[in-house]
Amino acid sequence: MPRHYYALDLRDDAAAIAEYERMHQPGNVWPEIVASIRASGIEAMEIFRTGNRLVMVVQVPDGYDASATRGADDPKMHDAWEALMDRYQQRLPWAWAGQKWVPMTRIFSLAQHA
Numbered sequence: 001m002p003r004h005y006y007a008l009d010l011r012d013d014a015a016a017i018a019e020y021e022r023m024h025q026p027g028n029v030w031p032e033i034v035a036s037i038r039a040s041g042i043e044a045m046e047i048f049r050t051g052n053r054l055v056m057v058v059q060v061p062d063g064y065d066a067s068a069t070r071g072a073d074d075p076k077m078h079d080a081w082e083a084l085m086d087r088y089q090q091r092l093p094w095a096w097a098g099q100k101w102v103p104m105t106r107i108f109s110l111a112q113h114a
């Protein structure tokens with residue numbers, strides 16, 4: 001099962017970061033968003049933070065195609081959630097126009113070393 005890693009920055013504001021974290025606690029993420037993530041085939045998702053940098057880990061089944069499923073069930077609801085989250089997020093300097101979560105490239109794996 002492949003894992004994908006993505007990075008994004010939050011606005012460097014302690015109150016905004018605290019609110020963003022609060023909004024991601026159990027029971028605070030809109031149930032439709034959680035259901036949509038699961039319905040899209042994503043098997044596991046975690047977000048980690050250090051300072052204002054976020055790293056998201058997404059585990060998906062082999063052959064998963066994110067472009068075919070993202071927000072397909074209710075695009076308006078996804079747009080509303082993304083607009084809400086956008087208040088707290090800022091793009092990485094190397095992100096292309098419109099890109100929020102930037103894919104990360106693995107540069108080391110202990111499993112590949114004898």
